[in-house]
Amino acid sequence: MIGVLLLLLLLPLLLYIAAPQIRKMLSSGVCASTVQLPGKVAVVTGANTGIGKETAKELAQRGARVYIACRDVQKGELVAREIQTVTGNQQVLVRKLDLADTQSIRAFAKGFLEEEKHLHILINNAGVMMCPYSKTADGFEMHIGVNHLGHFLLTHLLLEKLKESAPSRVVNVSSLAHHLGRIHFHNLHGDKFYNAGLAYCHSKLANILFTKELARRLEGSGVSTYSVHPGTVKSELTRHSSFMQWIWRLFSFFIKTPQEGAQTSLYCALTEGLEVLSGNHFSDCHVTWVSAQARNETIARRLWDVSCDLLGIPTD
Numbered sequence: 001m002i003g004v005l006l007l008l009l010l011l012p013l014l015l016y017i018a019a020p021q022i023r024k025m026l027s028s029g030v031c032a033s034t035v036q037l038p039g040k041v042a043v044v045t046g047a048n049t050g051i052g053k054e055t056a057k058e059l060a061q062r063g064a065r066v067y068i069a070c071r072d073v074q075k076g077e078l079v080a081r082e083i084q085t086v087t088g089n090q091q092v093l094v095r096k097l098d099l100a101d102t103q104s105i106r107a108f109a110k111g112f113l114e115e116e117k118h119l120h121i122l123i124n125n126a127g128v129m130m131c132p133y134s135k136t137a138d139g140f141e142m143h144i145g146v147n148h149l150g151h152f153l154l155t156h157l158l159l160e161k162l163k164e165s166a167p168s169r170v171v172n173v174s175s176l177a178h179h180l181g182r183i184h185f186h187n188l189h190g191d192k193f194y195n196a197g198l199a200y201c202h203s204k205l206a207n208i209l210f211t212k213e214l215a216r217r218l219e220g221s222g223v224s225t226y227s228v229h230p231g232t233v234k235s236e237l238t239r240h241s242s243f244m245q246w247i248w249r250l251f252s253f254f255i256k257t258p259q260e261g262a263q264t265s266l267y268c269a270l271t272e273g274l275e276v277l278s279g280n281h282f283s284d285c286h287v288t289w290v291s292a293q294a295r296n297e298t299i300a301r302r303l304w305d306v307s308c309d310l311l312g313i314p315t316d
Helices: 002-026 050-061 073-087 102-115 142-164 176-180 196-217 242-250 263-270 297-311
Strands: 041-045 065-070 092-096 121-124 168-173 223-229 281-283
Touching: 041 050, 041 142, 050 065, 050 073, 050 121, 050 263, 065 073, 073 092, 092 102, 102 142, 121 142, 121 263, 142 168, 142 196, 142 223, 142 297, 168 196, 168 263, 176 196, 196 223, 196 297, 223 263, 263 281
Parallel strands: 041 065, 041 121, 065 092, 121 168, 168 223, 223 281
Antiparallel strands: none
């Protein structure tokens, strides 16, 4: 008993001593690519905050024409001006995109395709986490609707432009949480059972399955695609969960900054010679293990077909 109490008393001290090494380990992945992007066009969803903002900033720093695709246009404009000031790149544009509304997604894609002749990088970064049960404008459960179906539709609408602009890349931001995810086709929208935490995990699994099936279908097209786990990052993603916000504050020293969290997305978007690894999942700028569910090709193909059906897209 005394030993346990002593250990509990010493634990904070041990964590404090070990913190620098733990912190270094948790933020070890760094995009070392020196590729410059003049003449390239990139779209980053949810780039008005957090990881997306840092991703957009780095792409702009390298000379790309960057579209900040976000729901809050006013906040997006403030971020765009900040990036323009910091990078000196004035080609940072804001366009409205609400991933919880397929009409908004289609309007964004239509406007983009009318504006741009090329698209070289699409980073599907935006997302929601542990939000109370709700549905999108089209009746989809919010997590699967925004995190998966919204980006599925956006990618579909921009796919021909990506092919025309090849070599090009699609990066889907997923999570380590996918290990707890399952695709319950009989309860895809949480009508029978709903848990906010698990709903997030299910949607992150869907991101990986989408990436793998997309890579299979795009083989030989010049478009490669990757899913990434950015790490545990300090961002607005936890805004719907007071418990997660408390955990984040308690362990803030061990949590990545948004800039650190953006590194794996940037690695997959920029690193030369990565095309042979299309369809893989990355963490800390390395290919990493995924769950058995995430490796299931049958589930991936069925999810693709179900997603197409829900969105009114031809399956072929």
